[in-house]
Amino acid sequence: MMEGLLLLGFVAVVLSRVPDDQYAGDKVLHLKPENEQHLQFIRDMAQTVKIDFWQPSSLDLVTTNRSVDFRVPADWVSDIQSRLEKIGLKYNVLIDDMKTLIENQFDQKDTSSTFYNYEKYHQWIEIESWIAKVAIENPRLISWFRIGRSYEHRNIYILRVGKRTGVVKPTIFMDCGIHAREWISPAFCQWFVKEAVQSYGKNCSMATLLDNLDFLIVPVVNVDGYVYSWTKDRLWRKTRSRNLGTNCVGTDPNRNFDAKWCSIGASRNPCDETYCGSHVESEQEVKAVANVIRKYKAIKAYITMHSYSQMCLFPYSYTYSLTPNYKELNFIARKAVMALQSLHRTRYSYGPGALTIYPSAGGSDDWAYDFGIKYSFTFELRDTGRYGFLLPESQIKPTCEETMLAIKYIATYVLRHPY
Numbered sequence: 001m002m003e004g005l006l007l008l009g010f011v012a013v014v015l016s017r018v019p020d021d022q023y024a025g026d027k028v029l030h031l032k033p034e035n036e037q038h039l040q041f042i043r044d045m046a047q048t049v050k051i052d053f054w055q056p057s058s059l060d061l062v063t064t065n066r067s068v069d070f071r072v073p074a075d076w077v078s079d080i081q082s083r084l085e086k087i088g089l090k091y092n093v094l095i096d097d098m099k100t101l102i103e104n105q106f107d108q109k110d111t112s113s114t115f116y117n118y119e120k121y122h123q124w125i126e127i128e129s130w131i132a133k134v135a136i137e138n139p140r141l142i143s144w145f146r147i148g149r150s151y152e153h154r155n156i157y158i159l160r161v162g163k164r165t166g167v168v169k170p171t172i173f174m175d176c177g178i179h180a181r182e183w184i185s186p187a188f189c190q191w192f193v194k195e196a197v198q199s200y201g202k203n204c205s206m207a208t209l210l211d212n213l214d215f216l217i218v219p220v221v222n223v224d225g226y227v228y229s230w231t232k233d234r235l236w237r238k239t240r241s242r243n244l245g246t247n248c249v250g251t252d253p254n255r256n257f258d259a260k261w262c263s264i265g266a267s268r269n270p271c272d273e274t275y276c277g278s279h280v281e282s283e284q285e286v287k288a289v290a291n292v293i294r295k296y297k298a299i300k301a302y303i304t305m306h307s308y309s310q311m312c313l314f315p316y317s318y319t320y321s322l323t324p325n326y327k328e329l330n331f332i333a334r335k336a337v338m339a340l341q342s343l344h345r346t347r348y349s350y351g352p353g354a355l356t357i358y359p360s361a362g363g364s365d366d367w368a369y370d371f372g373i374k375y376s377f378t379f380e381l382r383d384t385g386r387y388g389f390l391l392p393e394s395q396i397k398p399t400c401e402e403t404m405l406a407i408k409y410i411a412t413y414v415l416r417h418p419y
């Protein structure tokens with residue numbers, strides 16, 4: 001026992017070590033280009049300085065009516081600020097010091113509760129033992145399976161949540177943590193499971209859902225990336241698979257699905273954040289998710305959790321064409337967003353991915369839709385850029401509570417519209 005504790009302590013110390021000056025002094029600037037000179041300046045900057053797009057919108061999407069967020073490395077800040085002023089490109093400082101913000105997203109107060117603190121971000125080893133424990137403690141409601149292994153041989157798990165009735169029920173598939181740095185996403189999947197087990201028997205609407213539906217939940221898809229975002233680079237997005245002929249690591253799992261793969265809004269360069277991979281489903285994590293969906297015939301809805309932007313998106317992202325059931329998807333998204341907003345007035349936009357966020361191919365919602373799951377959604381959770389991926393822990397609870405309302409709306413809709 002003592003050894004176990006010591007070992008855990010040691011692991012925690014090693015895992016929480018991050019390179020000392022990483023991101024120190026880096027700023028995120030919010031640029032509002034107004035003319036062609038401004039656009040050209042942004043393109044040049046992106047080439048020479050290796051400034052990161054804070055949001056993974058690609059360069060060709062930078063237009064005069066669209067603002068863009070850039071992360072600027074510390075040693076370039078003063079130079080770039082003076083050049084921006086010289087050409088009259090207006091900007092706000094969205095984040096003044098990345099390092100401070102990264103540190104501040106953790107709550108100082110330690111509110112370690114009975115079994116699991118759902119208002120904190122957790123490392124993968126904690127989430128992994130939570131998965132086992134929550135399943136074992138709720139055998140009548142939850143079962144768990146391994147659906148595959150990551151590139152670095154970690155287990156990828158799925159939880160089946162719903163009253164065991166002995167018959168096949170319509171099923172809602174939800175995944176979290178496709179992108180590593182979007183930490184609020186795994187926090188939401190865990191919140192959802194917590195709500196399911198805590199309110200079953202108390203809360204009538206949740207009981208109705210769990211009696212008549214099953215939920216398949218993958219709390220963290222991109223486990224390697226998630227671990228890396230805790231240990232080495234808080235802003236890591238991709239998987240951790242090695243690429244031939246380069247030192248650049250990883251593929252964007254949300255460009256790796258078989259949905260007009262790599263045709264638009266994705267990169268063939270392994271060094272880019274939106275690298276689509278060497279081929280469709282080259283990533284084991286993507287294959288694991290796609291295999292479950294292919295095998296499990298009862299799936300009626302697909303929901304995937306990302307951040308940030310506050311949006312409810314539905315297919316298509318790979319084309320501007322609308323799906324045959326566009327009107328229905330738009331109706332559901334509008335209602336889901338209204339339910340979400342009713343709690344804390346958090347405003348979400350909604351619509352087809354290509355028109356609402358940016359056109360891009362190889363995403364999981366488009367693939368699930370074309371596979372035959374006609375209710376398919378991507379949520380981009382809080383916020384709209386103040387903290388971005390570094391959403392403070394104090395916002396986990398309000399974010400999850402409001403998002404529950406949207407998910408419950410969609411689930412109820414699916415229950416009432418069998419197909």
Ligand code: 9B3
Binds near residue numbers: 254313353360363
């Ligand atoms: C992207 C695609 Cl390709 C899709 N089908 N649906 C949503 C998105 C947006 C997310 C992404 O992967 O860029 C937001 Se983080």
Ligand code: ZN
Binds near residue numbers: 120121123126
């Ligand atoms: Zn923890």
Ligand code: ZN
Binds near residue numbers: 254306
């Ligand atoms: Zn994402």
Ligand code: ZN
Binds near residue numbers: 306309380
């Ligand atoms: Zn996002």
